[in-house]
Amino acid sequence: MMEKNHNVSRRQFLTYALLGTGGFMAAGLIMPMVRFGVDPILQADAEEDMIDVVSVDELTDVPQAFDMEYEQDHGWHVEQVQETVWIYLDGDEVVALSPVCTHLGCTVNWGTDPDNPEQFFCPCHFGRFERDGTNIPGTPPTEPLHRYDHEVRDGRVLLGNPSPQV
Ligand code: FES
Numbered sequence: 001m002m003e004k005n006h007n008v009s010r011r012q013f014l015t016y017a018l019l020g021t022g023g024f025m026a027a028g029l030i031m032p033m034v035r036f037g038v039d040p041i042l043q044a045d046a047e048e049d050m051i052d053v054v055s056v057d058e059l060t061d062v063p064q065a066f067d068m069e070y071e072q073d074h075g076w077h078v079e080q081v082q083e084t085v086w087i088y089l090d091g092d093e094v095v096a097l098s099p100v101c102t103h104l105g106c107t108v109n110w111g112t113d114p115d116n117p118e119q120f121f122c123p124c125h126f127g128r129f130e131r132d133g134t135n136i137p138g139t140p141p142t143e144p145l146h147r148y149d150h151e152v153r154d155g156r157v158l159l160g161n162p163s164p165q166v
Helices: 010-048
Strands: 051-055 064-073 078-090 093-097 120-122 127-129 147-153 156-163
Touching (some): 051 064
Antiparallel strands (some): 064 078, 093 147, 120 127, 147 156
16 A cells, blocks of 8 residues: 655745745734725714614603614624603703613613602612713712713604713
């Protein structure tokens, strides 16, 4: 039986090593360029992603919880997401606040602390927030509730992303 010769010559080894190293370095240069090329496209999509949540007619000056549903594309799978948002009218202005407590992330509710019925209350560590989301000094949260970007289109409230109120 004949045995195959699997020996690699020095020249072949150097060729493979150079090709491998060169390919690795080329990928390191090209990948960031591809990413910078694709990123603006993804950003443009994100700006379009305003979610229709509720009719302005349903809003009052008392914060109410509304569900916001959307699909989040992770690249390898699409996730169905549901968030709750506190929304109310401050005069003619729509205010939409995140229910995520800025202390450790529990969920805040409106008016559930009998001693402070006109505030948001977090039951985890008794955090409290004013109606506009401002954290009450002396309670654990150190920053206001995050506020959603919003616009009103054809009598409907559309929400974007929440961001810190600073
Ligand atoms: S998580 Fe809300 S007060 Fe701590």
